[in-house]
Amino acid sequence: MLKNYEIRKYQIPQEEIKALIKEKRAELAGQQMLIKEHKIPVFVLIEGWGAAGKGTLIGNLIKDLDPRFFCVTTMKEPNEEERRKPFLWRYMETIPEAGKFVFLNSGWLNETADDVANDRIDEETLEQRLRQIRTFDRQLKDNGYLVIKLFLQIPREEQKERLDKLKEEKHTRWRVSEKDIQQVKKRGRYEKIYDRILEATNTGYVPWNVVDAVDKKQALLQALHLLTNQINQAAENFKILPEILHKDYPLLKMPKLAQTPLDQEMSKEEYGIRLKERQKKLRELHNRIYHKKIPVVIAYEGWDAAGKGGNIKRLAGALDPRGFEVHPIASPEPHEKARHYLWRFYHRLPKDGHIAIFDRTWYGRVMVERLEGFCTENDWKRAYNEINEFEQELSEWGAIVIKFWVHIDKDTQLARFTERENTPEKRWKITEEDWRNREKWDAYEEAVDEMIARTSTENAPWYIIQSNNKYYARIQAIEILISEIEKRLL
Numbered sequence: 001m002l003k004n005y006e007i008r009k010y011q012i013p014q015e016e017i018k019a020l021i022k023e024k025r026a027e028l029a030g031q032q033m034l035i036k037e038h039k040i041p042v043f044v045l046i047e048g049w050g051a052a053g054k055g056t057l058i059g060n061l062i063k064d065l066d067p068r069f070f071c072v073t074t075m076k077e078p079n080e081e082e083r084r085k086p087f088l089w090r091y092m093e094t095i096p097e098a099g100k101f102v103f104l105n106s107g108w109l110n111e112t113a114d115d116v117a118n119d120r121i122d123e124e125t126l127e128q129r130l131r132q133i134r135t136f137d138r139q140l141k142d143n144g145y146l147v148i149k150l151f152l153q154i155p156r157e158e159q160k161e162r163l164d165k166l167k168e169e170k171h172t173r174w175r176v177s178e179k180d181i182q183q184v185k186k187r188g189r190y191e192k193i194y195d196r197i198l199e200a201t202n203t204g205y206v207p208w209n210v211v212d213a214v215d216k217k218q219a220l221l222q223a224l225h226l227l228t229n230q231i232n233q234a235a236e237n238f239k240i241l242p243e244i245l246h247k248d249y250p251l252l253k254m255p256k257l258a259q260t261p262l263d264q265e266m267s268k269e270e271y272g273i274r275l276k277e278r279q280k281k282l283r284e285l286h287n288r289i290y291h292k293k294i295p296v297v298i299a300y301e302g303w304d305a306a307g308k309g310g311n312i313k314r315l316a317g318a319l320d321p322r323g324f325e326v327h328p329i330a331s332p333e334p335h336e337k338a339r340h341y342l343w344r345f346y347h348r349l350p351k352d353g354h355i356a357i358f359d360r361t362w363y364g365r366v367m368v369e370r371l372e373g374f375c376t377e378n379d380w381k382r383a384y385n386e387i388n389e390f391e392q393e394l395s396e397w398g399a400i401v402i403k404f405w406v407h408i409d410k411d412t413q414l415a416r417f418t419e420r421e422n423t424p425e426k427r428w429k430i431t432e433e434d435w436r437n438r439e440k441w442d443a444y445e446e447a448v449d450e451m452i453a454r455t456s457t458e459n460a461p462w463y464i465i466q467s468n469n470k471y472y473a474r475i476q477a478i479e480i481l482i483s484e485i486e487k488r489l490l
Contacts, residue, residue, distance in 0.1 A: 001198045002191055005153055005210050017217045024224035029064040031231045036069065036099035038238045041145050041339070042231065043095060043102050047109045048152025050180030051162035052213045057152065058103045060220045061227070070101035078111065084293070084351040086397040087129055088136050092346040095140065097338035108133055109151070109201070113193045114179060117186070128396050130200040135389050137206035142242035142382060143340045146234040147206045150223060151198065152213035156187045241378045245385045249392070250458045256449045262409055262468040271471035278478040279318035285485045286319050286355070293352040294488060295399040298481065299361040301448075302406025304434045305416035307470045311406060312357055314474045315481065319355060329360035341365055341375075341383075342390055352398065361403075362387055366451050371443055384454045395459035400484050404477055405452060406465045410441055 012020070035042055044061075046054045058072055073094045082090045088108065096102035112129055115121045121129070140147050154162075163180055166172045183190050202208045209226050213219040266274075289296060298315075300308045316326060327348045336344040342362055350356040365387070370380040394401050408416075417438070420430040437444070456462040463480050467473035 001202065001208060001210060002151075002153060002195050005212075007153065007155055007212055007214055012218070012221070014217070017221060021217065021221055021224065024221065024228055025064045027228045028061070028224060028231075029066070031228060031235075032066055032069050032101075034235050035101075035146075035231060038235050039098035039144070039338075040231075040234055040238060041096040041098050041100060041102075042234075043104070043140065043145055043147045044227065045104045045107050045109075045147070045149045046152070047106060047150065048211075048213060049154055049159050050177065050183050051159050051166065052152035052154050053216055053219065054105055054152055056216060057150075057213075057220060057223060058105055061223060062101075062103065065101065069099070070103065071096065072103045072105065074105040075107050075111070077114075081351065084353075085349060086346075086393055088132055088393070089346055089349060091136070092340075092343060095145070095339055095343060097335060098144070099338075108136075109194070109197055112197055113190065116193050116197075117182070117190060130197065132393055132396075133201045134203060135393075137201065137203065139342075139386055139389070140340065141205045142386075144238070145340070146230060148227060148230055149206060149208050150226065151194075151208055151210050152219065153210050154213050156184060158214055159187075160184050241376075242382065244378065244382045247385055247388070249388045251454070252456045252458065252461055254452050254456045254462060255464070257405075257407060257445055257464070260407055260464050260466065262407065262412075262466050264466050264469055264472040266469055266471040266475065268471065271475065274475050275314060275478075278475060278482065279314070281482055282315070282318040282478055282485075283320070285482060285489070286323060288489060289355075289400075289485060290320075290323050290353040292489070293398075294485075295350050295352045295394075295397070296355040296481075296485070297350065297394055297399050297401045298355065298357045299363070299401075299403040300357065300359050300406065301361060301363050301367070301404070302465070302467070303408050303413055304437060305413050305420070305429075306406040306408045307467045307473055308359060308406050310470055311404070311465065311467070311474050311477050312359055315478055316357060318478070323353065324355035324357065325350065326357045326359060329358060329364070342386070345390075349394075362390065363403075363451060363455075367444065367447050370447055371440060384451075387455055388457060388460075391455075391457065391460035400488055401460035402481060402484055403456075403460060403462045404465050404480075405448065405462060406467045406473065408467050410438075412468050413438065 034040075046058055048054050055074075062070060062072065075090070075094075078090065091104075091108055094102055094104060108129075112121075112126070112133075116126060137147055163176050163184065166176050198208050211219050211222050211226075300312060302308050312326060316324060325348075329344075332341075332344060345358070345362050348356060348358070365375065365383040366380050369375040391401050417430055417434065420426040452462045452464075463477075465473045465477050
């Protein structure tokens with residue numbers, strides 16, 4: 001893209017530019033109400049060469065905007081904490097709420113280019129990353145985001161002149177980084193790297209826009225045109241449904257819930273002996289994955305009263321409390337609901353070497369949200385592919401991903417509901433919503449069968465935990481976790 005981009009002198013007279021910029025700024029300011037009305041989150045990524053004027057451009061773009069409805073984020077070199085998370089984790093953290101702007105000063109393009117230039121990633125990792133970026137862009141767009149990507153282009157001579165000028169003044173010298181200097185020295189290599197990344201992530205749904213940044217006023221006018229035009233187009237098309245993709249993932253053949261036997265038995269005495277042994281083994285493995293920096297993500301779903309809480313408690317009881325966290329997932333808070341539905345789960349991912357246990361998960365999209373009408377049919381049908389992509393990204397990051405469906409039959413649930421109602425200290429566990437959900441058992445079972453069949457992959461398998469006997473279920477879950485960790489450590 002860059003090698004074919006011609007820097008050109010614009011013909012707009014300088015005296016006209018100020019008036020055009022003022023007009024476009026006013027239009028952009030007025031569009032804040034438009035995106036708020038349509039609940040469109042606008043994510044503007046500004047990339048480009050060192051000294052191309054990214055910060056100046058952002059400052060000029062936001063000049064007339066209401067500061068309550070935008071945020072500017074400057075992405076620096078990832079720190080140690082950020083490097084222990086998936087590559088896109090810190091970018092997902094920055095996405096805007098519905099109806100607001102986020103302006104990102106540099107992002108995944110510059111980070112990836114630097115990693116390639118400094119030989120921090122190999123070819124396989126680069127290809128994975130490029131695919132993840134395309135997926136990230138597409139998922140944002142499909143979930144209602146307007147993603148606008150700008151690359152500020154200047155010739156090598158212009159870049160060198162600007163950097164030299166900054167270095168001359170003691171008050172601006174600090175703005176010139178070693179990376180900027182290396183870009184000038186190795187301009188040809190960096191151009192090839194940028195070109196490859198730009199071309200690989202330039203898609204029909206989220207294209208790159210190359211901005212001629214030699215003249216800063218012309219660059220501002222060009223950027224304002226791009227933003228205002230794309231916002232108007234997004235407002236016109238906000239009701240158009242995204243395509244539902246069905247990518248081929250290596251799915252595991254899974255039984256339906258009705259085909260899963262639930263007659264397993266285990267005595268309290270046998271359970272006590274086996275629990276002690278398995279917890280000791282799991283405790284040893286936790287130390288080993290910590291030292292090898294292997295993250296583990298455990299997802300728990302299941303019927304009400306199936307015993308998820310007790311199962312999690314016994315599994316967690318074997319772990320070093322400094323190396324795990326349990327995340328009870330309830331209905332999304334307003335700031336979570338206003339973002340991509342996967343945002344709150346990215347937010348809770350563990351560092352490498354740590355374990356995250358989710359009590360309820362992202363699968364709410366294809367269960368409760370589907371059945372209770374909290375999302376559209378297009379949303380939940382699209383989510384199967386989005387979830388598989390999310391879990392593939394976790395696997396490529398190096399995580400062990402395990403998903404448990406804690407299963408009981410309808411009669412066992414009724415018996416446990418009744419016991420809770422008749423036991424004062426357990427009565428808080430039963431609600432009217434539990435009884436109402438029970439009436440939809442058949443609809444939920446159909447949804448769960450489809451969910452398991454379409455998202456049980458080799459990298460993120462589902463395990464049906466037979467929980468009519470809670471003792472058996474607890475040992476089963478711990479043994480599965482032990483087995484998965486041991487396979488990774490071989």
